[in-house]
Structures are given as structure tokens and as C-alpha cells.
Amino acid sequence: xxxxxLTIDGQLTIVPQGxxxxxxxxxxxxxIPTVCYHPHFTPPSLxxxxxxxxxxxxxxxxxxxxxxxxxxxxQTDSARVQRARKGLLEMLDSAVDLSDAPEIQAYxxxxxxxxxxxxxxxxxxxxxxxxxNPFYIRDYTKCIMCWRCVQACGEDAQxxxxxxxxxxxxxxxxATFENVPLxxxxxxxxxxxxxxCPSGALKPRREYWLEHGLDLKELARVSQLERREKxxxxx
Amino acid sequence: MxxxxxxxxxxxxxxxVGCRLDLHLMGNQxxxxxxxxxxxxSRGNLCVKGRYGWDYIYHHDRILTPLIRRQAQQPGTxxxxxxxxxxxxxxxxxxxxxxTRFADTVEKYGPDATAVFCCAKATNxxxxxxxxMFRAVIGTNNIDHxxxxxxxxxxxxxxxxxxxxxxxNSGSDIYNCDVAIVTGSNTAESHPIIALQFKDAVMRHGVxxxxxxxRRVEMVNFAALWLQQRPGTDxxxxxxxxxxxxxxxxxxxxxIYSRTENFEAFAKAVEEFTPEMAxxxxxxxxxxIIQAARLYATAQNGAIYWSLGIPxxxxxxxxxxxxxxLALLTGHIGRAxxxxxxxxxxxxxxxxxxxxxxxxxxxxYQSVLDPAVVAKFRAKWGNAPPPARxxxxxxxxxAWGAGTVKAQYVMGExxxxxxxxxxxxHHAIEQLEFLVCQDLFINETARYADVFLPSASWxxxxxxxxxxxxxxxxxxxxxxxxxxxxxxxxxxxxxxTRLERKLGRAQTAFWEYAHPSEILREMGELVPxxxxxxxxxxxxxRLQWPxxxxxxxxxxxxxxxxxxxxxxKFFPLVYQPSVEQPDASYPFALTTGRVLYxxxxxxxxxxxxxxxxxxxxxxxxxxxxxxxxxxxxxxxxRVSSRRGSIVLRARVTEKAAxxxxxxxxxxxxAAANTLTIDAVDPQAKIPExxxxxxxxxxxxxxxxxxxxxxxxxQQR
Numbered sequence: 001x002x003x004x005x006l007t008i009d010g011q012l013t014i015v016p017q018g019x020x021x022x023x024x025x026x027x028x029x030x031x032i033p034t035v036c037y038h039p040h041f042t043p044p045s046l047x048x049x050x051x052x053x054x055x056x057x058x059x060x061x062x063x064x065x066x067x068x069x070x071x072x073x074x075q076t077d078s079a080r081v082q083r084a085r086k087g088l089l090e091m092l093d094s095a096v097d098l099s100d101a102p103e104i105q106a107y108x109x110x111x112x113x114x115x116x117x118x119x120x121x122x123x124x125x126x127x128x129x130x131x132x133n134p135f136y137i138r139d140y141t142k143c144i145m146c147w148r149c150v151q152a153c154g155e156d157a158q159x160x161x162x163x164x165x166x167x168x169x170x171x172x173x174x175a176t177f178e179n180v181p182l183x184x185x186x187x188x189x190x191x192x193x194x195x196x197c198p199s200g201a202l203k204p205r206r207e208y209w210l211e212h213g214l215d216l217k218e219l220a221r222v223s224q225l226e227r228r229e230k231x232x233x234x235x
Numbered sequence: 236m237x238x239x240x241x242x243x244x245x246x247x248x249x250x251x252v253g254c255r256l257d258l259h260l261m262g263n264q265x266x267x268x269x270x271x272x273x274x275x276x277s278r279g280n281l282c283v284k285g286r287y288g289w290d291y292i293y294h295h296d297r298i299l300t301p302l303i304r305r306q307a308q309q310p311g312t313x314x315x316x317x318x319x320x321x322x323x324x325x326x327x328x329x330x331x332x333x334x335t336r337f338a339d340t341v342e343k344y345g346p347d348a349t350a351v352f353c354c355a356k357a358t359n360x361x362x363x364x365x366x367x368m369f370r371a372v373i374g375t376n377n378i379d380h381x382x383x384x385x386x387x388x389x390x391x392x393x394x395x396x397x398x399x400x401x402x403x404n405s406g407s408d409i410y411n412c413d414v415a416i417v418t419g420s421n422t423a424e425s426h427p428i429i430a431l432q433f434k435d436a437v438m439r440h441g442v443x444x445x446x447x448x449x450r451r452v453e454m455v456n457f458a459a460l461w462l463q464q465r466p467g468t469d470x471x472x473x474x475x476x477x478x479x480x481x482x483x484x485x486x487x488x489x490x491i492y493s494r495t496e497n498f499e500a501f502a503k504a505v506e507e508f509t510p511e512m513a514x515x516x517x518x519x520x521x522x523x524i525i526q527a528a529r530l531y532a533t534a535q536n537g538a539i540y541w542s543l544g545i546p547x548x549x550x551x552x553x554x555x556x557x558x559x560x561l562a563l564l565t566g567h568i569g570r571a572x573x574x575x576x577x578x579x580x581x582x583x584x585x586x587x588x589x590x591x592x593x594x595x596x597x598x599x600y601q602s603v604l605d606p607a608v609v610a611k612f613r614a615k616w617g618n619a620p621p622p623a624r625x626x627x628x629x630x631x632x633x634a635w636g637a638g639t640v641k642a643q644y645v646m647g648e649x650x651x652x653x654x655x656x657x658x659x660x661h662h663a664i665e666q667l668e669f670l671v672c673q674d675l676f677i678n679e680t681a682r683y684a685d686v687f688l689p690s691a692s693w694x695x696x697x698x699x700x701x702x703x704x705x706x707x708x709x710x711x712x713x714x715x716x717x718x719x720x721x722x723x724x725x726x727x728x729x730x731x732t733r734l735e736r737k738l739g740r741a742q743t744a745f746w747e748y749a750h751p752s753e754i755l756r757e758m759g760e761l762v763p764x765x766x767x768x769x770x771x772x773x774x775x776x777r778l779q780w781p782x783x784x785x786x787x788x789x790x791x792x793x794x795x796x797x798x799x800x801x802x803x804k805f806f807p808l809v810y811q812p813s814v815e816q817p818d819a820s821y822p823f824a825l826t827t828g829r830v831l832y833x834x835x836x837x838x839x840x841x842x843x844x845x846x847x848x849x850x851x852x853x854x855x856x857x858x859x860x861x862x863x864x865x866x867x868x869x870x871x872x873r874v875s876s877r878r879g880s881i882v883l884r885a886r887v888t889e890k891a892a893x894x895x896x897x898x899x900x901x902x903x904x905a906a907a908n909t910l911t912i913d914a915v916d917p918q919a920k921i922p923e924x925x926x927x928x929x930x931x932x933x934x935x936x937x938x939x940x941x942x943x944x945x946x947x948x949q950q951r
Contacts, residue, residue, distance in 0.1 A: 040272040040279050134844040135287045157280050159434050169668075188831060189848060190427070191286035195269050195279070204267035206290065207259070216264065223844050226244065 006072040009013065016101060021052055021074055022063040030076050033107045035092075036146035037064035038196065041156045044147040049088050049107065053078045060084055089113040095125050095170070097142045100200020104144070127173065132181040133188045134223050137208050140173055143201035148194035149174060162187035239648050241711040246700050247285040248356060248693040249834055251579035252276060252428045253702025254265065254285050258694065263714045265289065265694065275407070275777055276702065280489040282427035284845065290694040291843040292717070297675050299718020302687040310638070313665040315682035316333040326719065329686050330726075333644075336669040336734035340642040341373055341738060346620065350377035350631045354647030354723070355581035356431035356839075358698025358710055361723035362583075362590040362752035362944070363598060363758050365646055369589075371616035371744035376603050376625025377640065380592045381835075383628035384653055387919035388551025389577040390577060390588070395552075396559045397575070398800030400600070401585060402948040403793040404574035405779070407729060409436045411572030414459075414534035416445045416527070417559070418469070419544020419925075425455035426542070426703075426830040430454060437445060443534075445527050447472065448544065449826065450855075450897060451890045463892060466826050466926040467548055467813035468517035473557035474808055475513030475521075476528040477686035478505050480564050485532035485582045487566030495563050496802040498894065506806030512936050516810065532565045536572035543580065543828070547924040549814050550925060551916045556806045563803050564659030569794040579703040581835075587699030589765070589780070594625030599762030617742030627920040629654070631796050631911070635664030639659050642787070645672045646723060651679040652836030655922040656878050657906055658914035672841075673726060678838040679903055690723045691716035698724070698751050699770075705779045705790075707768050724751055813926045821876065821928035823860070824895045825910055833901035841901070852883040854931070855891040864931045871939040874898065876929045879909035882938045885931075896929065902943040 007222040008025055022041070025032050036047040043065040043081050051060035055073035059083065075081060089108040092098070094115035098105050108115075127140035145165075154161050162185040166175040176185040194202040209219050241260045246253055254277035257269045268286055272279030291297070304915040308314070324332075340348050351369050353362045366378045380463035382390065406429035410414060414555040415433070422430040434457055436442035443459035447469075455461045464472050480486050481502055491498050510521035519806040539562055542569040543556045559575055562817045567573040579585050591598030601608040604622050613619040626634055632654050634640035652659040664670070664683050672681035673688040681687055700708050716722070728746040735743055748754050752770040759765045767789075772778060778789040794803075817824050819911070832849035834840040852876055856866070866872050866885040873882050874896070883898070884906040891897055902906040 134847040135283065152280075155438065157431055157435075159431075159438070183848070188427075189283040190281060190289065191283065192280050194267075194286075195281075206264075206286065206287075207266040208700060210264055210266045212263050216293065217295075221295070 004068045004070050005070050006070070006074065006087055008074045009076055016066055019068050020064060021061065021066045021068055022050060024068050025052075025063060025074070025076055032063050032076055033110075035104055035107070035144065035198070036148065038068060038148055041148050041151045041196065044151070046145065046147050047088065047092075051081060051084050052076045062173045076184050086111040086113050087212050090115050090117070092144060094122050096144050096199070098144075098199065100142055101144070101198060104199065123170065125173075127169075130182070131205070133183050133187075133189065134205060136191060136202055136204050139201050139203070141201075142199050143174060144199045145172060145174070147197060148196040148198070149202060152192040152196045157192045158188065158190050160186050160190075161190055163193070236466050238464060243711050244600070244709075245694070245711045245713070246582070246702075246708040247583050249284040249288060250426055251581060251584060252426050253582060253700060253704070253706060253708055254281055254428055255708070256281070256285055258713050260713055262693065265442065265713065271810050276704070276706070277428055278407070278432065280428055280431050283848065284802050284834065284840070288834075288840055288845045289694065290844050290869060291675070291839045292694055293675075296842060297471045297717070298677060298687060298689045299720055300324075300689060301326055303329060303332060303718065304510050304685050308685055310641075310666050310668050313667060313670075313683055316677075316684075318567055321506035321687065321756055325722070329688060330729050330733060332686050333921050334730050334737055335670050335686070337373065337642055337644075338734055340669065344641055346374040347376055347377060347640040348639065348654075349373055349624060349644070350634070351629065351644040352631070352646065352648040353378060353380040353587055355381050355584035355587045356647050357723050358583065358696070358751065359586040359590045359701060359707070359758065360754040361410065361646070361670060362587040362592045362700045363726065364724045364727040364731070365644075365752050366598070367463040367616065367736070367744060369644075370597070370612065370620055371618050372731050372734045372738065372740060374618060374620045376594050376620050376623065377631060378592055379594050379628040379631065381474060381581065381628065381648055381653060382588050382593075383920060384922065384924070385580045386546050386577050386585065387627075387915055387921035388546025388548065389541070389555045392552045392555030392559060392920040393575065394600070395804065396556060396806065397798045397803045399793060399798075401793070402574070402576040402579070402703055403568060404571070404576055405706075405791060406576075406578070407432050408572055409433055409442060409538065410440055412534070412536040412538040413440060413572075414443045414445065415538040415540060416447060416530050416531055416558075416561070417454060417540045418447035418449070420540060420542030420578055421828060422540075422542070422578070425580070425829050427831065429578065433457065433903065437574065439783070443530060445530060446464060448894050449892050451892070455652040460523060460530065462519045462527055463521055464517040466769070466824050466895060467550075468612060469545060469548075469554040470557050470808055471508055471513040471810045472504050472517045472524065472551060473561060474508035475510045475524050476531070477557070477560050477564055478508045479510060479525050480529035480532045480561070481505065483529070485529065486564045487690040490566030491564065494802055495805060496796070497805040498817065500807050501560065501805035504809070525618060527597045531561065531567070534567070536570060537565060537567040538573050539567075540576045540577045540578055544925055545577075546919065546921055547925065548835070549914050549916050549923045550811050551921045552918045553808050553811070555806055560805060563805060569791055569792070570798070582702070583700040584726070585703060585705060586699065586707070586890070589762065594627050597761075598758055599764060612761065616744040616747045618744065629915050629920050629922060632660055632663055635666050636667055641670075643667055644671040645670070645680055645684075647674050649678045649680050649836035649838050650684070652900070652903060652908065654907060654913075655908050655911040655924060657908045658879050659913060674838065676838050676842055678836060688726055689718065689720045691720045695720065696722035699773065701780070707773065707775045707780060709770070709779050724748070724754060737834035762817075814923060815912050815927045817928045821930045822863075823929050823931060824893075825874070825927050825929040826895060826897050827877065827907045827911060828897060828898045830901065835901065837901040837903065848915055852881070852899065852905035853886040854883055855886050856931070857891045857893045857895075858887050858889065859893045860891075860896075861885070864933060866931070866933055871934040871936055873932045873934040874910060874929050875932070876902075876910040876927055877911070878912065881905040881909050882908070882942055884935045884939070896931065900924075
């Protein structure tokens with residue numbers, strides 16, 4: 001494969017064909033913030049926080065998935081890029097509970113995001129807490145729709161396809177098919193989605209109980225009751 | 236978010252894949268587990284067992300004090316204990332009882348009246364110490380572990396054909412091949428993380444899988460070809476593939492000429508195995524057999540992966556030979572992306588075998604019959620048993636009944652769940668004079684014990700496991716053992732010291748290890764393939780044995796230039812039907828195996844939250860067969876063989892082939908091994924778990940509930 005020559009922030013660089021702008025930039029130690037992107041997963045290009053300015057392009061390009069081209073001139077931190085990132089992080093912070101996502105909070109601070117300027121009446125994403133299985137808790141109020149869990153469940157790891165997107169627009173969310181409880185879905189509880197979750201929306205049940213200072217003996221008792229319900233005892 | 240205090244990197248205690256686990260600790264509590272995305276084994280993925288299944292270590296039923304039976308048990312009237320039948324004892328008292336009883340047995344009946352079951356879940360160091368105690372102090376080779384019940388057929392066949400019984404390549408080597416035969420393996424449930432790599436290799440890298448399995452296992456969804464043979468017909472099926480490869484001259488003649496022997500005799504024997512003959516016996520269309528043979532033989536790199544569906548037969552050794560022949564014919568061995576790969580079940584079944592938990596071999600597969608080997612170990616330890624093979628797991632259980640083995644040591648195993656024909660095994664164990672069990676929980680076997688020694692869990696001790704890739708990996712202590720539990724190797728060393736004194740051994744075999752790293756060092760001095768493996772190196776490296784010296788980087792694949800036995804050997808085969816075939820009174824073939832959520836005898840996983848996901852035993856039955864019972868999905872049925880019967884729920888599913896039913900073996904209340912036959916392979920002594928004849932009748936809910944709740948709760 002041949003190499004590609006491009007300019008990033010005025011710096012000439014040569015990278016292998018097929019590389020993304022993000023990969024090229026990271027080789028030059030350029031810090032581009034990423035939220036939904038994870039090197040282990042197929043870039044979904046959803047959060048747009050990694051956008052950069054490509055000269056002569058109409059719109060900003062997601063660095064995580066845009067493939068480099070010969071002669072490309074890229075600005076990773078221009079005023080337009082900064083404004084876009086600020087807006088995106090502001091909207092995210094105004095709608096989603098980011099309390100378990102310190103990295104994203106740090107980005108929001110760094111770009112001067114002011115979620116409060118949308119006012120107190122702004123609609124926030126709210127979902128019931130799903131505690132329907134013994135292994136992990138789903139708190140979609142904290143979900144930033146980064147898509148990693150869906151990919152871990154699907155073609156990036158498990159090929160189980162227990163979860164996918166439901167709803168549209170602001171109400172889009174991750175759910176099981178027909179919103180059935182996890183034990184009725186195809187979920188095999190591998191927890192690869194939980195490990196991938198960047199914002200604490202998916203959390204091992206044990207970790208959740210420990211964080212909330214709850215009594216683990218009580219957790220054992222609850223689990224035992226659930227086990228009985230599931231088994232022939234209740235039938 | 237609360238602060239995570241500490242992260243400890245260790246190795247998963249469940250299956251042979253051996254994924255790296257990072258334990259996130261809050262004090263003495265593991266809050267959750269992750270695995271690095273750049274880990275060479277896990278590649279960032281875990282299954283439910285590694286991710287959540289370790290919470291058994293906190294279960295309230297775990298035993299944390301040594302226990303002794305209040306009432307002395309006599310041979311013939313030995314009874315399973317209820318909770319009240321035990322009393323708590325000090326370590327000193329418990330260890331003294333064990334040492335005294337073993338010393339008495341040795342003095343009265345000789346060393347061969349004792350036997351030990353080592354443990355494929357324990358570390359290399361635990362197993363090395365335990366077999367050393369029985370060889371060096373007691374002087375017997377009656378040492379075995381559950382590998383006898385899983386891969387003995389593969390081990391014997393590989394030893395005879397090539398001279399080394401481990402996987403020749405790695406699980407992740409699937410990416411380097413273009414065609415792989417996967418047979419007798421429900422990979423997605425039994426080796427989930429290798430299965431993820433298989434899936435990825437198929438979907439993203441164009442690898443073609445040939446799945447050969449009587450059940451419609453999940454991997455069939457990813458197969459280029461699925462050969463659904465009748466259980467127990469592997470020899471004709473794979474021999475017919477060999478026949479096609481020879482007939483169509485798809486073999487690697489250069490490889491056969493330069494690296495194998497006995498080809499002519501084999502080629503003659505294989506003539507009768509035409510695809511048509513194999514179709515009659517196995518039910519697989521001849522056309523598919525031919526396709527599979529061509530696909531595998533013409534691959535650039537062809538690999539074979541197999542699991543327990545191959546060895547767990549009375550002709551398990553022959554089944555494994557039939558697979559080995561395919562690799563030898565085509566030269567698909569000795570390169571990356573090829574090889575003969577028996578996927579090992581337990582986290583450390585490879586390591587326990589390497590560490591000498593075997594009746595026929597000292598550590599490192601050095602034969603007990605070789606006088607030079609015996610001399611070498613005697614020189615090191617001061618004592619060694621005479622050059623005679625010890626009893627295997629299955630033979631030991633028979634010897635209890637016959638009264639020839641009087642005192643039994645069990646570390647972490649549960650033979651009363653894992654032996655075939657359990658009713659017979661229960662009767663046999665009653666004849667023991669003394670039984671000591673060392674475990675986390677009082678399982679079905681430990682209920683018969685005189686003394687129970689509480690051992691530390693995998694998170695509470697240091698050590699190494701050797702995974703199915705021959706990769707030696709560290710197990711690290713996350714926190715101190717709970718209660719009075721102690722690491723297995725420490726318990727063993729204590730007993731060995733006392734035994735040595737009681738038996739008046741002139742020279743100590745040495746038991747004053749300060750740390751398991753010293754045990755591994757001793758093992759390295761005695762086992763050439765472990766010579767270059769040290770704890771210091773394991774901090775940085777993930778070594779695959781053989782590692783002959785400190786400079787060696789390990790060996791990702793074996794047999795590049797030569798085989799350990801020189802030339803690999805072909806063995807002419809004949810087809811032997813399995814011992815028990817379905818007939819008019821027992822019309823179904825029963826096959827047994829695992830489910831994703833449980834581990835073997837269930838001692839650990841049935842005490843974890845995993846039990847929620849799979850709380851009940853079931854029998855899988857094909858929709859076409861259900862009206863013959865008759866039964867509906869979820870309805871209670873009674874499954875009976877000539878040896879016993881169990882009541883459990885029917886699961887009507889296409890996963891089962893017509894005429895073949897499947898029962899997982901994890902559930903004490905409906906133990907599959909009540910049904911299985913105790914016929915064994917004459918060479919490997921492995922029982923025929925994978926086929927026996929059963930009948931199925933409708934049962935009532937009342938009968939089903941009578942078996943519940945768990946046996947363990949009934950003890951209270």
C-alpha cells in the first residue's frame with residue numbers, strides 16, 4: 001500500500017493509505033477529543049466531538065472515521081472546530097446525566113460548555129433504572145448513545161444482537177427488542193457492553209451496590225430470591 | 236463515582252482459554268472485572284463466567300474453618316454428612332488427623348492403598364506439591380485428575396502419534412488459517428472467547444469453518460459446512476475424509492514421506508471407509524463428506540480444533556487418531572494457522588497434567604516406567620515409587636469399591652458429580668476407610684469426607700495457570716484468604732512435612748517453600764519445557780511452553796521441523812460402534828455436556844449469581860421427537876437409562892438432532908451422570924459420556940419439585 005501525504009495544522013505528515021485523520025493526528029501528538037470513538041470498535045461517527053476542519057470541505061469531518069487523502073489540509077483546533085465541539089458538549093451535558101463520565105465532563109469544561117444557557121426548563125433524557133438481571137444495571141439516563149454497547153453485542157465482538165436503537169430523534173435510546181427484560185432477550189451477559197460503556201449507563205450490579213454503600217449480604221439475599229423465582233420453586 | 240482502590244491483574248479461573256482478568260477492588264470486595272483490549276488471549280472480551288461468575292468466593296455457604304466428622308465413619312457404612320454432622324477443628328488437629336490416617340494406611344496396607352485426585356482448577360504449584368507428596372513421601376503413582384474424564388483419549392492418541400499431547404497451536408491462531416475443522420466442541424458456550432475469535436475470523440477474515448457436531452450448536456451459524464453425524468460415528472466419518480483425500484490425491488506426499496511412518500498400512504485400512512459407507516453409519520451425506528475433505532485438504536493452512544465430543548467415547552483414542560490422520564495426510568501441522576488443537580476444558584488442566592498429576596507420568600510427561608526418570612526424581616526428592624503405572628481416576632473409583640484403595644485425598648474435585656454411573660460411584664465411595672476433601676464448599680463428594688480442609692480461592696493466592704495454548708500465566712493474590720482458609724500448596728506442604736516425620740523418611744523431599752515461585756523453580760529444574768519459566772519473566776511475558784531456557788521466547792506452535800517422537804505415526808483404524816446403542820426399550824441416544832453459565836460439577840458456579848441465569852436442569856429434545864414422549868417445552872419429564880433416572884424439564888429445540896437428546900451435567904438434583912455408562916476406552920480409560928441409551932416419559936411437577944431445592948440446602 002502506498003502512503004498518503006497531508007497537512008495537519010500546518011505540519012506536513014506521511015501516513016499509510018487507509019489511515020484516519022485521527023490516527024494521523026495522534027502520530028503527531030495532536031490531542032483530538034473523542035467520545036463515542038474507541039480503538040477496539042468500529043467508529044460509529046455519532047458524537048461528532050472529534051470533528052476537524054478539512055480545507056474546501058463544506059462540513060466538518062469526524063476525525064475518527066474520515067480517511068486521509070493526498071494533499072488534504074486539516075485544522076484540528078480552529079475556531080470553527082472549537083465552536084462545534086463546545087455546542088455538541090453543551091447539548092450533551094444539558095440532556096444527559098454525565099456524573100459517571102469524568103472524561104466527557106473534562107472535555108465540556110475544556111471547551112467552555114455552558115449547558116445552563118439552555119435554561120432550567122430544558123428537556124433532559126430520563127428513563128427508569130433497569131435492574132432486571134443479576135449481573136448488571138442499565139441506567140439510560142446516563143447514556144450518551146455512543147453505540148459501543150450495540151457494537152460489542154453485535155459485530156464487534158459477541159454476535160448476540162440483544163440490544164439496538166429504539167425511538168427517534170431526542171427520544172432515541174438503546175433497548176432490547178420490544179423492550180423485553182434482558183433475561184427474555186438473547187443476552188448472554190458477557191458484559192462486553194458494560195466494559196465498553198464510557199458514561200456509567202451500564203454498570204455491574206455489584207459495583208453499583210458497593211458504590212452506593214449497600215449491604216452485599218442484602219444483595220446476596222435479593223439474588224437468591226430472584227433465583228428461586230426463576231427456578232421451579234415458584235412454579 | 237466512588238474511588239476504585241486497587242486493580243489486580245490475574246487469570247480467569249474458569250475455562251482453558253485463560254483470559255486476563257483485571258480485578259477492580261474496593262477493600263476486600265471485587266467490585267467488577269475488566270480485561271485489557273490489547274490482551275493477547277482475551278482481546279478485550281470476556282464471557283459471563285469471568286465477568287461475573289467469581290462471586291462464589293463471598294457465598295455464605297463457603298467453608299472457612301477446618302471441619303472433622305463428629306462420628307467416625309467406617310467402610311461400608313460411610314454416610315454423607317449433614318451440616319450438624321461436622322464439628323469445627325483447629326488446623327493443627329485437622330492436619331494431624333489427615334497425616335496420621337494416611338501414615339497408618341501406608342503402614343498397614345502399603346502406599347498403593349492410597350490415592351489422590353489433583354485439581355485442574357488449582358495452580359501448577361498446588362498440583363506439583365500434591366503429586367510430589369504422593370510420589371516422594373507416600374510412594375505411589377495413584378495420582379490423577381479430571382483430565383482423565385475429559386481429554387484422556389486425545390492425550391493418549393497425540394502421545395502415541397506425535398509424542399506431545401498439548402495443543403500444537405493457539406486459539407487465536409485461527410486468524411492465520413483459511414479452513415478450520417471444529418468438532419465435538421460447543422465452542423460458543425464452552426470456550427466463549429475462542430469462539431468470539433472464530434466468529435470474527437469467519438465474518439471479517441474469510442476463514443471457513445467446517446463444524447462437525449451432532450447438535451446444532453451456535454457455531455453452526457458461522458459454518459461453511461455443517462456435518463451432523465450421529466453420536467459415536469467419528470471414526471468412519473473422518474476416515475472417509477482421509478479416504479477421499481488419498482483417492483483424489485490431495486495429500487501432501489512430501490510431508491508423508493519425510494515426516495511420518497506407517498502410511499501404507501493406514502492407507503490400506505482406510506480403503507473400506509468410503510464416503511458411502513460413512514454415510515450409512517454416520518448419517519452425513521457422502522457428498523458433504525467429500526466437500527469437507529476437499530475444503531480442508533486444499534486449504535493453504537488448515538487447522539483442526541476439537542473438544543470433548545471426540546475423546547469421551549469408548550473409542551475416544553481412535554476418534555482422536557482419525558483427526559490426527561487428516562493433519563498428517565495434508566501436512567497441516569507445524570506451521571502457524573494449522574495444527575491439532577484439543578481445546579482444554581479447565582483453566583489449568585494443561586498445567587495440572589504438566590505438573591505430573593498423572594498416574595503414568597512424572598511432571599513434564601516423563602514416564603513412570605522409565606528407570607532413568609525414576610532415578611532422576613529419586614535423586615531430587617530422596618524417594619520415588621517403583622516404576623509402575625498408578626491407577627487412573629476411573630480405576631481409583633473402582634478400587635474404592637473393591638477395597639484396594641483405602642484412603643483417598645481429593646483436592647478441589649467432585650467425582651460424585653463427574654464419574655459416570657453415579658449410583659455405582661456412590662456405592663464405591665462408601666467403602667473407603669478415610670476420605671479428606673480440600674475445597675471451598677462441601678460438594679457432593681465432600682459430604683462423604685472425614686475431614687474437610689478449607690482452601691483459599693483463586694483470588695486469595697499466588698500461582699500460575701497454564702492455558703489451552705500452553706501459555707503459562709500468573710494468578711495474583713487480591714486479598715488475604717477469608718476466615719481460616721489457606722492456599723492449597725500450603726496445606727499440602729504442612730501435611731507432607733507431618734507425613735514425612737510419621738513415615739520416618741530418611742531424607743526430606745523439601746517442603747519449606749516460602750512462595751509458590753520456589754515450587755515453579757523446582758518444577759523447572761525437573762521439567763525441561765518449563766526450565767525457562769520464572770515468576771520474574773511472567774511479569775513481562777506470556778510464555779508458551781516449551782521454554783527450554785531463560786533466553787527462549789517460548790513456542791507459539793509446535794512440530795515445525797520434527798515431532799517429539801521423531802516421525803509422526805499413522806494408526807490403522809477399524810470402526811467400533813459405541814457400547815450402548817438406542818433400542819426399542821431405550822430409544823434415544825443421550826449425550827452430555829456444558830452450558831454457558833455453569834462449570835462442571837457446579838461446586839463453584841451453583842454458588843454464584845450464574846445460577847440465576849441457568850437455575851434448572853433440562854433435557855434438549857428435537858420437536859419431531861417431543862410427541863413420542865409426549866412432552867411440551869418446559870414440561871417435566873423422567874429420563875431413564877439402565878443405570879438410573881432423573882426428573883427435569885424438557886426443552887424442545889432444533890438444537891437437538893432427531894433421536895439424540897442432551898442433558899448438561901452441572902445439576903446435582905438431576906445429575907446427568909446418574910444415566911451415563913461407565914464403559915471406558917481401553918487405552919485412555921476415559922468413560923463414554925457422549926452416548927448411552929435412554930428412554931423419556933412424562934413426569935409430574937410434583938416429582939420435579941421433589942428433587943428441588945438444591946441438595947446443598949437439604950443438608951441444613
